[in-house]
Amino acid sequence: MRDHTRLYTDGRWTEPLDSSVLTLTDPADGTRSGSVALGGAADVDRAVAAARRAFTGFARTTREERAESLTRVLAEFDRRAADLADAVTAEMGAPVRLAHDAHIPTARLQITTALDVLATTPFTDPVPRGDGEVRREPLGVAALITPWNFPVLQMVGKTVSALAAGCTVVLKPAETAAHTAMVFAEIMDAADLPPGVFNLVPGRGDVVGQALASHPDVGLVSFTGSQATATRVSVAAAATTKRVHTELGGKSPQLLLPDADFDVAVATLHTFMMAMTGQICSAPSRTLVPRERLDEFLGTLVPALEALRVGDPRDPATEMGPLASAAQWRTVQRYIGSGTAAGARLVTGGPGRPEGLPHGHYVRPTVFADVDNTMQIAQEEIFGPVACVIAYDTVSEAVEIANDTPYGLAAYVVGRDAEQVEDVVAQLRAGAVLVNDAPFDWTAPWGGYKQSGNGREFGVEGILAHLETKVVHRPAT
Ligand code: ADP
Numbered sequence: 001m002r003d004h005t006r007l008y009t010d011g012r013w014t015e016p017l018d019s020s021v022l023t024l025t026d027p028a029d030g031t032r033s034g035s036v037a038l039g040g041a042a043d044v045d046r047a048v049a050a051a052r053r054a055f056t057g058f059a060r061t062t063r064e065e066r067a068e069s070l071t072r073v074l075a076e077f078d079r080r081a082a083d084l085a086d087a088v089t090a091e092m093g094a095p096v097r098l099a100h101d102a103h104i105p106t107a108r109l110q111i112t113t114a115l116d117v118l119a120t121t122p123f124t125d126p127v128p129r130g131d132g133e134v135r136r137e138p139l140g141v142a143a144l145i146t147p148w149n150f151p152v153l154q155m156v157g158k159t160v161s162a163l164a165a166g167c168t169v170v171l172k173p174a175e176t177a178a179h180t181a182m183v184f185a186e187i188m189d190a191a192d193l194p195p196g197v198f199n200l201v202p203g204r205g206d207v208v209g210q211a212l213a214s215h216p217d218v219g220l221v222s223f224t225g226s227q228a229t230a231t232r233v234s235v236a237a238a239a240t241t242k243r244v245h246t247e248l249g250g251k252s253p254q255l256l257l258p259d260a261d262f263d264v265a266v267a268t269l270h271t272f273m274m275a276m277t278g279q280i281c282s283a284p285s286r287t288l289v290p291r292e293r294l295d296e297f298l299g300t301l302v303p304a305l306e307a308l309r310v311g312d313p314r315d316p317a318t319e320m321g322p323l324a325s326a327a328q329w330r331t332v333q334r335y336i337g338s339g340t341a342a343g344a345r346l347v348t349g350g351p352g353r354p355e356g357l358p359h360g361h362y363v364r365p366t367v368f369a370d371v372d373n374t375m376q377i378a379q380e381e382i383f384g385p386v387a388c389v390i391a392y393d394t395v396s397e398a399v400e401i402a403n404d405t406p407y408g409l410a411a412y413v414v415g416r417d418a419e420q421v422e423d424v425v426a427q428l429r430a431g432a433v434l435v436n437d438a439p440f441d442w443t444a445p446w447g448g449y450k451q452s453g454n455g456r457e458f459g460v461e462g463i464l465a466h467l468e469t470k471v472v473h474r475p476a477t
Contacts, residue, residue, distance in 0.1 A: 011195025054196030138166030140219025250409030257415025408449025
């Protein structure tokens with residue numbers, strides 16, 4: 001990996017005006033993998049000024065012109081896709097197969113979807129009203145603050161939605177996703193957009209993130225991360241009344257109905273939780289099981305998790321890699337300790353590292369049974385491979401438990417009785433509900449109910465979220 005010393009503003013790679021250096025580590029063995037120069041408030045000022053200047057022209061481009069720009073982004077993305085995938089493996093420990101087969105295609109889909117929308121949806125055409133009209137216009141400079149766990153999807157999805165709408169962009173990636181962010185900025189540079197349309201300022205959240213959120217020339221902040229940080233972003237943005245879109249955490253229920261197919265349930269738990277070492281905001285981290293089938297469920301889940309190949313993310317056979325950072329490793333250990341202390345039954349996994357993997361941020365796939373929904377492990381987002389199994393007696397009780405959380409990002413329902421499934425889907429308070437083994441549609445609107453965020457991103461809704469409304473009143477002709 002590399003030592004990154006530059007950031008990208010106004011179509012050029014430059015040294016930060018205001019810099020400190022962060023050392024990056026490899027999650028697989030804890031060794032140094034490179035470093036990144038972090039920018040500061042002066043770099044934000046410079047990037048926002050460039051984006052503001054570029055906005056004047058970019059806002060008035062046609063949908064066809066923006067599609068041409070995004071077609072070049074797509075070509076460069078395809079050229080560098082393998083580099084992006086390798087960066088994700090190297091810096092967040094995502095298994096290399098998952099990086100290539102999930103992180104890259106889901107991000108690519110955001111670009112092709114934006115191109116489809118630009119080709120088919122005349123969202124900026126004026127709509128006549130009386131003698132005048134209603135117009136939709138780009139909001140201005142979009143500040144994009146992204147997390148480390150799904151870095152390519154987040155950076156690409158937010159950037160292309162903003163650009164498709166005609167906004168210009170200042171991206172602040174998570175500090176620890178610096179390699180991925182730099183490859184992405186190289187892609188954007190090679191796509192040859194007008195200078196200032198895309199800018200990258202790596203930096204600390206409390207410095208660069210805060211400077212962006214409070215900047216008077218930023219029109220919108222699109223943030224993905226934790227609820228506590230979202231509050232800081234929203235407070236900083238409030239003084240200038242800018243729009244703030246947030247996509248936050250979850251404690252998503254997986255509700256197994258009395259006739260559920262447990263193989264489907266276990267496969268979903270793997271895909272949406274274990275495969276990412278639990279570091280996914282939509283992880284089905286609370287599984288609600290009919291009490292009379294609890295032992296049967298554990299009998300299906302536990303052997304599947306014990307057979308998971310946990311190991312070096314660069315090995316194509318690996319099914320679960322390490323956690324992304326030492327801090328995350330300590331957090332997960334703390335939660336495992338909290339589960340045991342609260343009286344939950346540890347069925348498999350537990351504290352420490354798996355045998356044979358002494359270095360790096362590895363944890364064991366862990367299952368707690370006899371979990372009460374009031375326990376800390378059932379209420380708080382762990383961001384680790386820790387499944388909480390909660391037994392229920394009636395389906396209405398299960399729905400109540402499922403909704404008994406401050407979050408509302410995703411929910412999973414597994415059952416054969418279509419009517420019962422529908423009844424439960426209607427009652428769940430979540431932004432996305434996945435039924436049985438349905439394929440997940442990454443172009444659908446994505447966002448949460450309750451404290452999982454506001455607004456929706458991705459697909460057409462994600463683009464429309466970057467528009468302002470202007471009404472033109474004209475005299476009768
Ligand atoms: P996580 O706990 O998953 O790292 P965070 O919410 O802390 O989630 O981080 C998500 C993004 O928000 C990162 O890019 C991070 O640097 C940024 N960030 C952190 N603190 C702040 C802040 N005070 N203001 C703005 N952005 C922040």
